[in-house]
Amino acid sequence: MITNFLKNSFVWFGLVVLTLPGCKVMNPSVMFDTGVNYPYASFEEEKQEYIIKPFDKLNVRIFTNDGIQLIDMESNSNTAMNERYQNPYMVEHDGLVKVPTLGRVQVAGLTIKETEKLFEEKYSQYYQKPFVLVNVTNRRVVVFSSGSNLGKVLTIENEQFTLIEALAQSGGIDDFSKAYKIKLLRGNLNDPKVYLFNISSIEEMKKANMVLQANDIIYVEKRTRYASRSLTEIMPYFTLLNTFALLFVTINALK
Incomplete structure (x- = not known):
């Protein structure tokens, strides 16, 4: 009886092992x-070119004379202003971004190239032959x-x-x-x-x-x-089965 019980238990245990590879477990x-x-x-x-969206962060770098000199780069007294031109600017929920000198400019819906061209046109009112580089940092x-x-x-x-x-x-x-x-x-x-x-x-x-x-x-x-995953998953069941079998054998031996 004990032999049949153990035999049947291990048969069921083997079937569980065989079905594990196909399971989500x-x-x-x-x-x-x-x-x-x-x-x-x-x-x-x-x-497909990237389209600027609200909450994008823009890094804007502005040069004069078609890129020869970065604005305020040579001016020690304007170091803070120079840093402001290079730090990321957040595009607000309405698609506007606030940049130095120009204030709030509509950029959402534009590509990076279109935004650079727009800034160059607007900054041309203040600087000679501005050259603008825009990068979306997020x-x-x-x-x-x-x-x-x-x-x-x-x-x-x-x-x-x-x-x-x-x-x-x-x-x-x-x-x-x-x-x-x-x-x-x-x-x-x-x-x-x-x-x-x-x-x-x-x-x-x-x-x-x-x-x-x-x-x-x-x-x-x-x-x-x-192999390793199967052992990890079935070990608790194997331990439980082994404990149950040992308990079953012990009880029958005491009769």
């Missing part, structure tokens, strides 16, 4: 699951590497910031990540475009030279370690 940190036959977006490069992408165990927020520092650069800055691809299954989510999260990248070979990696846009989400899928 084996992959509790999985994010952005697309399922089977998901219609991923095509790899056509989207040539453009970011989010990278989840090693599955969702590690997450980083990276700042887009140039207009050609690519997926490969973002992966490199976030630590690259480790032994527990799938280089052939990297997802990029773009656009409205209620209905995002999802791209699938494979950088495991040179030929496939060409597609991964994609220029990122603000608010892109990159997810590197994690390689599931079934």
Whole structure:
């Protein structure tokens, strides 16, 4: 009787172990699951300039004489003013940004190039041949590497910031990540475009030279370690089963 009980118990235990790899319990940190036959977006490069929005932070640098001299750079008495021209300026909720000399200027809805041209036109009333450089300092992408165990927020520092650069800055691809299954989510999260990248070979990696846009989400899928994960998950049950079997044997021995 005891032998049959133990035999049946271990049979059920074995069935539980076999079903674990297909369960969510084996992959509790999985994010952005697309399922089977998901219609991923095509790899056509989207040539889309960034549009300035309310609450963006702008770094504005102003030069005179077509870029020869930064305004007030040579004036020690105007150091504070010079710093003001280089510090980020917040675009307010109504799309206006307050900058030195000009006051509040409408910039929301414009590209960076259009904003630079607008500032140059307005500053030409005060300076000779002004040359303006504008950078949006709060453009970011989010990278989840090693599955969702590690997450980083990276700042887009140039207009050609690519997926490969973002992966490199976030630590690259480790032994527990799938280089052939990297997802990029773009656009409205209620209905995002999802791209699938494979950088495991040179030929496939060409597609991964994609220029990122603000608010892109990159997810590197994690390689599931079934053996160690299975042991971690089933050990409490194994201990319970072993204790119950020992108790059962002890009770029967005392009869």
